[in-house]
Amino acid sequence: MPEGDTVWLAAQRMNTALAGATLRRGEFRLPQLAAADLTGATVTEVLPRGKHLLIRLADGRTLRTHFRMDGSWHIQRPGARWKGGPAHDVRLVLATDQWECVGYRLHDVELIPTAEEDRLVGHLGPDVLGPDWDLDEALRRLRSHPDEQIGVALVDQRNLAGIGNLYKVESLFVRRVHPWARVADVADLPALVERARTLMTANLHHPEQNTTGDPRRGRDHWVFGRKGRPCYRCGTAILLGEQGPTTQERVTWWCPRCQATGSPIDPQARTGEPGRPQPVTLYR
Template identity: 80%
Template sequence: MPEGDTVWLAAERMRTALAGATLRRGEFRLPQLAALDLTGATVTEVVPRGKHLLLRLADGRTLRTHFRMDGSWHIYRPGTRWRGGPAHDVRIVLATDEWECVGYRLHDVEFVPTSEEDRLVGHLGPDILGPDWDLEEALRRLRGHPDEQVGVAILDQRNLAGIGNLYKVESLFLAGVHPWARVADVDERLAPLVERAQRLMRANLGHPEQSTTGDLRRGSDHWVYGRTGKPCRRCRTPILMGDQGPHLQERVTCWCPRCQAARSPVDPQARTGEPGRPRPVATPR
């Protein structure tokens, strides 16, 4: 799924194109909303909430969309060819006199009264990129699950909203925390870990590139993410990879077994980049 900074950037661009404007076209290509026409509606604002994008209208309604794995919004000048994918992937078209916002493969598309947005996003924890970010509340929620693997806990949007798999593995590496360690075993490092993730995400606001090393060049932009089997940039130990998370919700997780050695025994199914050859790795320290 996209990271919170990706949704933040999409909201910024959508806000620039739509906020304060009246729609001359508001079309939905979804069975449940096919009869809905937003032509004539005025957009007041577009805001991100974790990984959700909320488009608010002057008539007191909110449109919520979620990218999941493959969704995206593309913005064009009228008359410009749409290049976001085949026509059958278009889910929503919102157009003003100056811009056309085309939503491809969007998910969780729903309308609610703006006053009832909590029905859609009220379960989320503090937004790590939001104006009302609350570190202490996020830590309280994380500590409420002391036996959870920390790599799973910081991805749980109910604890804090916005962190995705990339910033998870990168912030864990920079904090020297093993992804499979229990929350209780890294309690004193939780705050620095979350603050690190926030700094990394904020450093990438305003552009689509997501570098955690400070280098935007492809292949030099990440510490461990996408580098399975390659030498750690710090210690030269091969980066490991394993699937982490609940059944059917596993996420690929990368880490350095030396820089992120666990303080208590852990046993992830790790691999070094050779498909079909998982092996258990225990790295107590």
């Protein structure tokens, strides 16, 4: 699933292409909105809210989309060949005299009054990349569930919006926190949250997501996508397991040595070597 920085960058590019322009084509290719037509509407702004993209119109409406796992917006000049996939994957077309924005495999597409945006995004916690970022409020929400696994709590958009699996595992590694540790047992929760925000902010203006600062191929992440490969710090093999509620599990990478914990961890986890907790579900 795209991280908050991916949505932020998409919003910036969409805003550059659409803000202040009148749509010469505003076509939906979705059954529930097949009769809707945005042709003639003027776009006032495009902005991100966590992992949601909000396209606000001058007539008082907002178009909300979500990428989920496979959605994307592609921007090109009028007449250029669309390159985001087959035609049947197109869900939205927003075109001006200067640009065509084509939405592929978009999810949660809704058109509502702008005054009712909270109905769609009001449940979200503080936006990690938003201008109104509120660390204290994010910490309050996280600490309100002290027994939750920290790896689950960080990607719960009700606590703080924008962090996905990549920045979850990378920030936990950098701060030496075990993914299955309880929120209450994280020694410096503010530093962990701010580390995730720092990593995301560093990647805002380009699509590549590098968390190590090393530009060499294959050296861009500490643990993400590195199952079985040696940890860059200690050489221990990176582990991969599933974490999260049933039907909502996400794969999680971590170093069992660098992220060892002496505190009790979630009962779904077991301890292998002393001081090295490991989840039951491991991928070999």
